[in-house]
Amino acid sequence: DQQVKQNSPSLSVQEGRISILNCDYTNSMFDYFLWYKKYPAEGPTFLISISSIKDKNEDGRFTVFLNKSAKHLSLHIVPSQPGDSAVYFCAASRPWGTASKLTFGTGTRLQVTL
């Protein structure tokens, strides 16, 4: 049962344009969401997060949007840079106060072309 889904395995975007990565979840108990970025042969690194009490969180070129009614979140990168080329994982967590456990999506490979 895939509770966190990233339906696009790959995405190619030109440098300077906007990259939009999507993520859907099925478990309504999730209330904290994160995006991780992974380069080859390295572990994932934390990028940005959002709590379910918000619908938007911004950090520099990265913005995460959360639509709770649709159980959908997206990561916007603008402007995209070649160094953003990596695999991006969406992750969701169960409620505060319980043992935290991240459920990851299968990842989207972003390629930013010149």
Next chain:
Amino acid sequence: EAGVAQSPRYKIIEKRQSVAFWCNPISGHATLYWYQQILGQGPKLLIQFQNNGVVDDSQLPKDRFSAERLKGVDSTLKIQPAKLEDSAVYLCASSSHGLSPLHFGNGTRLTVT
């Protein structure tokens, strides 16, 4: 600050052999996680420690996998005996508290032949 250290980086073994992975978390991080990432999938939690106690091992195949975190610092993950489907990258992560972002190590890539 030094990151999460894992060793070895790569390991190739035959099925039915045993293997162990080692992890040293970021200093002061009380929570330690082991994740399994099979090719084409996202990381899946195997076990979570809080200091030296197990918080969650519900997805750990306990008939062949074991993990310990003696003294609440370093941790080892063992597989005995290994199966072909255990081929994956094993990621160790740590965090300062339950919902702070996880810091991952570079992982150990295991190939079982």
